[in-house]
Amino acid sequence: MKPPHYCVFDTPLGPCGLAWRDGGPEGAPPAVVSFQLPDATVQATEARIARESGARPSSAPPAIAAIIERIRRHLGGEAEDFRDIEVGLDHVGPFARQVYAAARAIPAGRTATYGEIAEAVARPGAARAVGQALGKNPIPLIIPCHRVLAAGGKPGGFSAPGGLATKSRMLAVEGVSWGLPPALKSVQDLRRAAARLKAQDPQLAECLSRTVLFKPNTGHSPYTALFSAVVHQQLTPKAAATILNRVKALYPTAAIPEPGELLSTPDEALREAGLSKAKTAALKDLATKTLDGTVPDTRTIVALSDEEVVRRLTSIRGVGKWTVEMLLIFNLGRMDVFPVDDYALRKGIAKVYGMPEVPTPKQLSALGDAWRPYRTVASLYLWNVVNAEIF
Template structure:
């Protein structure tokens, strides 16, 4: 099976997008190039990343970081996986500030890892983006958006467009000078012209949204 590289040529992506979309080309010139994300070259454990995504959901960065630090201290490790999460009971997780729903999500993630259901980086390297989404969204507390953030920010897949993301939709509204924010389906159709570099288009749409509104928080930042 062909392996998927982690990352892509961002200058090639910008040149492609500028040729395909005149409005986006104007913004690319205005905002300047977007450098490759250094995390594309760093190893990481998908289970650990998913556990942290669960813990960060619906919390400010500071509050979530405090809870993560408490859990790390309780398990005696800075890595979350089935073995380390097995060192802590539900009551202790709750004492660390982890909600009941998040506790159930962490238990489900750990059980699925123990059963071999969570692909590691090596397996992911031969899976396309849709296959990775299909493998991970059955985990309690993990939705498509969370997996898309991993695909973009950690795996460097070049052709991911999170159509439900409000920041991206806001960016397209500003790009097209539309009166209303586009619906996800409208964004998907509009984004067909950006393939195979829809990830990079999304990065620009976030920057466009940030230039005309309050910055949008993203869990993988």
């Protein structure tokens, strides 16, 4: 087999290198075998791409020149989808190939965790192995290992020149920063996100032009929010408020009982206040899981990913995914939550899109892919459409 070729070229991020193998017979496209992010100097970048790919310098043929131009545009802030580019992974094992395929499925502007990639390749618990495979990725950017983070939004590692600083710059170009998950903190945040969403889906334009008032209720701890949510399940607001007040009356020195107090309260006393047997058991499980750390405190939960919050809180008896999604939206203000099981939300999209029938959760999930990373915003405005009909 002939050795591959390489060339070095300027980009908004700095000088990059690309190595490729010629296409096969009958017009097969060339395959990219290596990509080099900027090193300290042009010479260092060229030396590294030559060493790591075993390639020889060459001018770029038209197909490669087109790829280079797409890379320049992407690193300049115009998002490109590189999944159509042929890659050569002849010396890569089957597990790493699966990991790279899962990474290529992550679009610009989004991230996944090592654990989520492990789940995607049917190897739950193999987050460390995923990280090791990505650390050996020969074609960063085109195989976008920079979009894979550690749990809780932490940056994880990055073996390319510049390390985490380069990873941060690549994510920033795509509108992503690691650290705390994106959240809506004010009406202004909501309006800015709605303007971006309007550009992504013009069919939502009229809906997004309406006034929606929203500010997350950040004053409640996860324990407090879930305590109230459990009491309210399957009850009218008035009935739930009556029972909640009776429960509060058992603890005159606190708005709601501390977890330890709740656990020491006899079930009979809670039942007499109006709680069902199932809700009594659910609240006591909530208290137990708060004390053992499964339910995070206010400081911890803001740094957890949406997926981790759902995983932890749905382990509580009687707490389902929809309840946690409401907490993510209305208590944490998370930007990209999409409660597809919510009937009012599905009814709202049927009205806005002129659908003859209310879509299924699966259909709504597919529609919502176009609204990432602003699916919470879409949900709030679609709920507003339904509320306007009712009121």
